[in-house]
Amino acid sequence: MTDAILPPPKKDPQKRTRTQTLPSGLRSRAALGLTAAAAEGRFMLQVCGECGALQYPPRDACSTCLSTDLPWRDIDPAGELIAETTVRTSTNTYFRERTPWRVGTVRLDAGPSVMCHVHGDAPRGGRVRIINRLDKSGQGVLYALPPEGTPHMEDDPQLREITADPKFRRVLITDARSENAVALAEAFAKAGASIIFIGEPEGWRPYPHRAALEAIPNVQIVPLDVTDTASVTELAGEIGGKTDILVNNARFVRPGGIMDRGDTVFARDEMEVNYLGLMRLAQSFGPAMRGRGADGDNSAAAWVNILSVYAYSNMPAFGAFSASNAAAYSLSQCLRAEMRPGGVRVMNVYTGPTDDAWHQPLPPPKVAPAALARAIVSGLKDGLEDVFVGDVAKDLIERWRAGAKVLEREMSETDGGGA
Amino acid sequence: MNVHATDPSALLGNLAEALATGAIEVVDLTHTLDQDFPVIVLPPEFGQCARFRMEEVSAYDHRGPAWKWHNFTCSEHTGTHFDAPSHWISGRDVPNGSVDEIPAERFIGPVCVIDCSEGAAADEDFELTPEVIEAWEAEHGRIPAESWVLMRTDWSKRRGAAYLNMREDGAHSPGPTPAAIRLLVDERGIRGFGTETVGTDAGQGSHYTPPYPAHFYLHGAGRYGLQCLNNLDRLPPTGAMLIATPLKIKNGTGSPLRVVALVPGRT
Numbered sequence: 180m181t182d183a184i185l186p187p188p189k190k191d192p193q194k195r196t197r198t199q200t201l202p203s204g205l206r207s208r209a210a211l212g213l214t215a216a217a218a219e220g221r222f223m224l225q226v227c228g229e230c231g232a233l234q235y236p237p238r239d240a241c242s243t244c245l246s247t248d249l250p251w252r253d254i255d256p257a258g259e260l261i262a263e264t265t266v267r268t269s270t271n272t273y274f275r276e277r278t279p280w281r282v283g284t285v286r287l288d289a290g291p292s293v294m295c296h297v298h299g300d301a302p303r304g305g306r307v308r309i310i311n312r313l314d315k316s317g318q319g320v321l322y323a324l325p326p327e328g329t330p331h332m333e334d335d336p337q338l339r340e341i342t343a344d345p346k347f348r349r350v351l352i353t354d355a356r357s358e359n360a361v362a363l364a365e366a367f368a369k370a371g372a373s374i375i376f377i378g379e380p381e382g383w384r385p386y387p388h389r390a391a392l393e394a395i396p397n398v399q400i401v402p403l404d405v406t407d408t409a410s411v412t413e414l415a416g417e418i419g420g421k422t423d424i425l426v427n428n429a430r431f432v433r434p435g436g437i438m439d440r441g442d443t444v445f446a447r448d449e450m451e452v453n454y455l456g457l458m459r460l461a462q463s464f465g466p467a468m469r470g471r472g473a474d475g476d477n478s479a480a481a482w483v484n485i486l487s488v489y490a491y492s493n494m495p496a497f498g499a500f501s502a503s504n505a506a507a508y509s510l511s512q513c514l515r516a517e518m519r520p521g522g523v524r525v526m527n528v529y530t531g532p533t534d535d536a537w538h539q540p541l542p543p544p545k546v547a548p549a550a551l552a553r554a555i556v557s558g559l560k561d562g563l564e565d566v567f568v569g570d571v572a573k574d575l576i577e578r579w580r581a582g583a584k585v586l587e588r589e590m591s592e593t594d595g596g597g598a
Numbered sequence: 599m600n601v602h603a604t605d606p607s608a609l610l611g612n613l614a615e616a617l618a619t620g621a622i623e624v625v626d627l628t629h630t631l632d633q634d635f636p637v638i639v640l641p642p643e644f645g646q647c648a649r650f651r652m653e654e655v656s657a658y659d660h661r662g663p664a665w666k667w668h669n670f671t672c673s674e675h676t677g678t679h680f681d682a683p684s685h686w687i688s689g690r691d692v693p694n695g696s697v698d699e700i701p702a703e704r705f706i707g708p709v710c711v712i713d714c715s716e717g718a719a720a721d722e723d724f725e726l727t728p729e730v731i732e733a734w735e736a737e738h739g740r741i742p743a744e745s746w747v748l749m750r751t752d753w754s755k756r757r758g759a760a761y762l763n764m765r766e767d768g769a770h771s772p773g774p775t776p777a778a779i780r781l782l783v784d785e786r787g788i789r790g791f792g793t794e795t796v797g798t799d800a801g802q803g804s805h806y807t808p809p810y811p812a813h814f815y816l817h818g819a820g821r822y823g824l825q826c827l828n829n830l831d832r833l834p835p836t837g838a839m840l841i842a843t844p845l846k847i848k849n850g851t852g853s854p855l856r857v858v859a860l861v862p863g864r865t
């Protein structure tokens with residue numbers, strides 16, 4: 180079993196914050212397929228389209244028949260740990276700072292043997308399951324875990340390097356007024372977050388669930404309006420250095436596209452909140468978080484954006500809202516690139532219509548606040564970069580990957596082509 | 599000082615001297631334009647009043663080495679602001695109905711202040727009625743034509759959520775009844791009406807007939823509104839001069855502005 184981590188001590192103000200070092204540089208383009216799969220926490224390998232041979236490591240041509248038709252497929256993660264060792268020194272600064280580090284070889288039931296990092300509870304010579312996750316440099320890496328859960332297994336130091344577990348971490352959730360705020364705060368409290376800051380815009384007007392928020396353990400309501408640069412800057416000055424996970428929950432949603440609105444007033448609000456709000460938060464909180472990626476058990480770990488899945492393909496009934504989310508999606512990629520040197524993950528959680536007042540006339544299925552909160556917390560625990568929550572979002576991304584132009588045409592039907 | 603001077607140059611000279619000596623004082627009736635100052639809140643499917651926002655363009659740095667400046671955004675109706683007749687549907691066709699068309703001399707005029715602070719302290723939905731106006735006139739004389747009338751409630755001293763005082767059935771704040779506004783507009787011929795609350799109408803003003811009677815009657819008759827005023831407790835009931843000059847916005851329906859009053863000095 181794993182030693183449970185303890186609540187981190189208060190920081191020694193005389194000690195320099197440890198700089199994030201990174202495990203490795205860029206890999207081949209073929210190997211980035213593993214990274215793309217890891218972003219969603221999927222264990223995928225290439226399978227030859229001609230002869231069906233399973234490929235490992237990733238390559239440009241089939242090891243059996245030289246075909247270049249090598250699509251990535253989800254692979255059975257079960258296998259056996261046939262060799263393992265504990266590295267006690269390394270020429271790589273990242274690993275040298277983190278030894279001992281367990282590595283090994285797993286023979287997959289599906290065929291090939293793979294090199295992987297090994298969880299402390301994975302039995303030598305025993306059954307394991309492989310997960311594919313992003314390491315601190317954002318590369319897909321394989322980890323062997325015990326086949327079943329073990330006590331405190333999430334506290335394994337090697338595993339915690341690739342996850343953004345909220346346990347003992349300090350979380351900032353923006354937009355207390357949003358209907359999601361209570362479910363998010365409850366989920367983070369349950370996941371063991373030590374402080375849950377909730378940013379409250381416009382304290383000068385009431386909202387129904389304020390008392391419910393205050394009743395959640397470890398919640399602190401703080402003034403924050405993502406449309407107000409001064410308020411974002413001020414809060415970042417106060418708590419930026421102890422924000423380990425930031426969940427940007429602020430969204431401005433209105434139905435309508437271009438011609439049925441006839442003005443740019445709501446469109447500007449959508450951009451102010453959904454796009455520039457992200458920009459303001461990132462400019463104020465980003466630098467401090469990026470500087471604290473290796474700051475102990477409560478290091479800065481993740482930045483979470485809640486985005487509409489219609490960032491990928493416009494839903495005309497919410498056309499202007501979709502466009503603002505496309506802008507935010509693009510900006511999140513920039514944020515990811517800028518956060519990467521600090522080892523802070525940017526996790527985008529894509530949702531279809533949510534169960535709130537603005538989507539009230541839409542038919543189900545809709546994503547309830549509790550489902551969204553669950554997806555966010557489990558995504559952080561798994562160390563994911565892209566999470567698609569609910570059937571609508573999962574279906575849409577599949578159709579987008581199959582053919583973005585075909586999907587665009589489907590979306591132009593009034594019902595969003597089944598969305 | 600010759601208070602009976604009639605020569606205009608002498609009058610202005612006397613005024614300048616009185617301002618310099620403090621014989622006439624300037625009272626600032628304006629709230630600071632602040633990101634957190636409440637604005638009117640409408641049902642969310644309607645367009646909303648933009649909050650005051652400010653972005654730093656440079657601050658003696660690489661973005662502009664020797665100067666600091668900001669871009670700011672807001673509504674015509676954010677903060678202490680002026681309502682022009684074209685703000686309301688009843689005033690859409692009145693001549694000179696937008697802020698850029700209003701003759702400049704209309705921005706300076708005498709002001710009567712009706713103290714409703716006791717009533718508003720006891721009842722957050724306190725109504726300014728014809729009876730209240732007539733009782734004020736019995737003490738201070740008839741409201742002169744072309745004067746501003748300000749309803750003092752001390753509401754400007756409220757902070758945070760207490761200012762809009764929103765509940766599930768809407769905002770609760772004092773304001774005039776339809777009959778009171780008709781009295782002021784039709785019978786007294788006032789130039790404009792001002793309040794300390796977020797609008798010239800009561801928080802529950804949508805429930806009168808017509809809804810929002812101050813907006814409806816004032817602007818329909820080409821009169822002006824002032825709201826979110828401050829420091830009305832520093833004005834005398836009569837005898838002060840109000841200076842309220844909105845920005846000259848083309849076709850503007852209102853404008854944030856600095857409102858000041860000239861009052862007799864305490865010395």
Ligand SMILES: [Zn+2]
Pocket residue numbers: 227228229230231232241242243244245246
């Ligand atoms: Zn092959």
